[in-house]
Amino acid sequence: MEDGDGNAPRLPIPGMRNILITSALPYVNNVPHLGNIIGCVLSADVFARFCRLLGYNVIYICGTDEYGTATETKALEENCTPKEICDKYHAIHKEVYDWFEISFDKFGRTSTPEQTEVSQAIFKKLFENNFLSENTMQQLYCDTCQKFLADRLVEGSCPHEACNYDSARGDQCEKCGKLLNPTELKDPRCKVCRTTPRIRDTDHLFIELPLLEDKLEEYINETSVAGSWSQNAIQTTKAWLKEGLKQRCITRDLKWGVPVPHEKYNEKVFYVWFDAPIGYVSITSCYTSEWEKWWKNPENVELYQFMGKDNVPFHTVMFPSTQLGTGENWTMMKTISVTEYLNYEAGKFSKSKGVGVFGNDVKDTNIPVEVWRYYLLTNRPEVSDTLFTWDDLQAKLTGELLNNLGNFVNRVLSFIAKPEPAGYGSVIPDAPGAESHHLTKVLAEKVGNFVNQYIEAMEKVKLKQGLKIAMSISSEGNAYLQGNQFWKLYKEDKPSCDIVLRTAAGLVHLLAQLLEPFMPSFSREVFKQLNLPPHFSLSAEKVSLASKPWEILPPGHKIGTPQPLFKELKDEEVQQYREKFAGSQADRRARDAEAANMAEQLKKTKLSDAKKQKASKGAGKSQPQPAADREITMARLDIRVGKILKAEKHPNADALYVEEIDVGGEIRTVVSGLVKYIPLEEMQNRMVCVLCNLKPAKMRDIMSQAMVLAATSSDGSKVELVEPPKSSKIGERVRFPGFEGEPDDVLNPKKKIWETLVVDLHTDENLVACYKDLPFTTDAGVCKVSSISNGTIR
Template sequence: MAETAAVLPVAGRRNVLVTSALPCVNNVPHLGNLVGCVLSPDAFARYCRLRGHNVLFVCGTDEYGAATEARARREGCSPREICDRYHALHREVYEWFGISFDHFGRTSSPQQTEICQDIFRRLLENNWLSEKTIQQLYCSSCQKFLEDRLVEGSCPVEGCGHNSARGDRCEKCGELLDSVELIDPKCEVCRSTPCVRDIDDLLLELPLLKEKLESYIDGASGDGSWSQNAVHVTNAWLKGGLKPRCITRGLKWGVPVLHDKYKDKVFYAWFDAPIGYISATACYTPEWEKWWKNPENVELYQFMGKDDVPFHTIMFPSVLLGTGENWTSLKTISVTEYLKYESGIQNIPPEVWRYYLLTNRPEASDTQFTWTDLQAKLRNELVKKLGNFINRVLSFIVKPEGAGYGSIIPPATNAESHPRTQAFSETVGKLVDQYIDAMDKVKLKQGLKIAMAICSEGNAYLQQSQFWKLYKQDPPCCTTVIKTSVGLVYLLACLLEPFMPSFSKEVLQQLNLCPEEHLSFCDEKGDKYKAKRLWDLIPSGHRIGKPAPLFKGLDDNTVKGIKIKIASSQAERRFKLLHNWKTTLSS
């Protein structure tokens, strides 16, 4: 089979580069990871393809750092074995969710090492790095300096005081920390109290880059395309004052530092990980610079959770600016708050999860996942509204002649003169314009809401038309209503494809249409204007396939069974971790 040609920027087209924040490789993806970092950019990338844009969507596992070394130590294996195992697991989860990465890479690739070291060399040559003696926690029991992720203590931030803060960040207040600032710090490995010692490291001189950075931020965020939470976090960092930030760490698992004095160290994860977007593209195509060093012709969209903002709006841009090269700049950053959840994600179809997570996308504030809310949305929105509308239309068409149309789409002979149909199509056309406007601005939650509003209009149109009476009383009007309604079924399959691709594929199969035969909503083709002539979307005489229910509800007993299974799985996992922990301590 011939290899598919790599997607590269094309002159005269909108070239959209979409990145998803790299998930840490040492854990299983959970709902919060999925909605903010993976599912949201997937919906946007799919929408951009629907619009006819030239899209590249990349991601990969973040594999280096203290957390991976610690996990490997606990499980009695090498960091590479941990990364191989969890990279495969991540890939499997994302494939099940229907995530449409063009490339899903990993930061342990040779390309990552090459690009990371080249960026470091340029920073060194341009005098943006300094050597300094800094303080770091040292564990006398383990006889080693402790990486930030290997230290736990109370958060020093006033008003927080979280007693399980890590040495690099407090998960409760979100503040980035230095391990020496922690109150009552403990070594994660042996639980002893470390002491403070001096150590030499290389630092990125962020204060010297401030002028370049502020100019970059003003230009990149000036058109309002950054989400408000991203702007708020970034401004807070600038207002608080930039400080030199260490880029080297005394680990073994990471990109080696090309410097005689620091050859036994690797790059700090915050410096290394964002470069993973570039290296993932380099793994995808040797012509990666056409995407990453092409600011005039490429639009960069980045998606992440709120705790990753400073690394993408302060740190990563500073690193790239310091090289002096002409890197593609950030056009839009879309940031989600936290999605808090009761428990896991199994035994429910991926399209249901995708719908629920995106309709609950925490764009402005944290949201809470509950099984009750999932059950209600599935029952009221997917089963009763969307699924019922589609099944009702298609089931009527496949009825034998005398009761339906024998699976053949009838003509719409009086659509142009039918007032209700004209008003309905006009309303749908305006809603499609609103959908496109929302999605262009990366307002995914609003775009999904508008698509479902179109479905509600379809239900009202169908019910008010009383097609079951028209079939005998006014056959021409009935055929117009049915042909218009089946056109809306097709339109909904296209509009909802970014959110529920497997649903869209199933609807197109029931319509007996190829998955590729969807509207593109491309401005050049004028497809979006066809939404105002719904009766023309599928030709008369087309034979549809066999309709079938698209969704089914989730009863209390099923939910109870899932919870029991998840609780049992979590208990078993905790036992294994505890066993591995004790084995590590005794060895």
């Protein structure tokens, strides 16, 4: 959706909640990968859709960031003009986001006359208010190319000793995230010709951030609390303030950009960090000529901004300083929602290196958009980096979408659709006495509470928590059907069966509403099967019906034709995708070219005789039969008491520890993502519970041979290690009463044993680690955590 589907642009309405939503402008020189999509546009889309459900007056603004060195560099690579690059990739971005059903009100671009007009107007205000200064700076000059090199045309080794990354860009190190000046790089080289540039003087304009620091700090201190900024945004911003703000250059020696409206500097353009955030404003001005009603109306408009963590300082320090420096009454950011990194299999998504699954790849997988949206959102890296794996995608599709949500909806609607006397002939039954039906009353109270929790979480932009709560309603619905045994009730107690089926049909309707922000195509299909128009709303009246679900759909309403909502992703398909998307995009192109060449060669070769010969050779061979699968129980897990002998920071990943753990007669190397939750000193000499029969996996170049079990609080803010009693014996196997037998040597990832069992691992109210209601047990007693009750364990 874009541009209000042809209607007049929306403007703020007095007396309503007017919400302006932006997601970080994706840079136009490449195709977005899944990490970009979940970090920015998809997260903002979910929040925008939620706000519309509640009847708020919302616009969602985004577009491609098109000026700067990266565009010029890409144009050089593809032997075309910067404008041609922008036109090409803007269309690709738009196509990807359309496929993902991102509901922009305007998806624009920054290479427009409106961008020039708004940027130059802001510059002139800063100049008039004496917040700009002139300065001579040293810049790298390439004698071979005969030009000053903008920061992204230079790369070299990161100057920070703890990092030393050898491919740091001139503006920022991709590994440690620190912002840089090109002259700080060690061993710099020109990205165009690869020669070593020299330093020359050049004059530039700077914004005097130190003069704005007091106003900025006042804004941050007030708004970060009132707007419930995400913790990672607060930490990054405070780190910047603690170091002290410095003047920052806002001009560059480039041609592709917004010209500087100053006689001395008219051969230069604005630095992209300065004018890119202004793109939100200029794109809004392309949406409506009355854009100031959104952007200069802080009393009536709330600004929510979504981005990945590497964009934080530009939105919490740079752009607010620019706004404050103009002295105008700007709508300033109220809430910022920041994601960490989504990593890919054993490495990191990277646009520059072409690693990962990209937006244009996703359409070719035949995996529906609702599955992609769901998986990315359940895996949203809100408080720490998360990992995309094909096995995990398959497990969540099977366990959560197919067996939970899809199963519930299909069971309910299929039974109602059966002709009498086996069902209800597609007609919703009346349900007198529902309010006094015991199991229905219990369910209704739970669902009413869940819906209130969902709204509270979503209002605070806790999107992953909101999705989890909505899916809990589906789980409760399945348990409700099972507990009532409706198939028996239909024959033995028809009035009670009427209550159960009308109530369950109401839950189906409610789930479609709650899940519309996350999976709009799913919700449209459910409403189609309910024979209802696709109008979604969570008005106060509809929220109140959550605690009376039997009243949601009227008796006598005729439903449509039920169909399965999700389909299985087979093991062989998963393997095909893993192989297809292995390595970089360049590797894939080489493989495709090699395969095409091989196919051409095979066409020229007579294969029939070879095939017959192969068939005759293999005719007498018998294939080994697979052993019968064991039942999936906790007995198959090899969880042992371990002791951390040494823990240290991972040399290639800021969020990971590397531990050496004694698990009884052997030392295992384990990589754990616990840096943000547990101080390094508290990781030393700890007794822990270790899952020892996971398949070893390489994590940022270090092979992890096991997994330390830890509990996470319901809001994701705390993580604690699961600890056996201090007197327990190292190497002792952790037991679960009633589950006996030897563990698997190595868990087969294709069988989803761990993924099946982990959903029932938790801590109880007494801080005891449990599988369902069975405690983690050793000879010395049960295993516990320090303070997290009712948390999840993995």
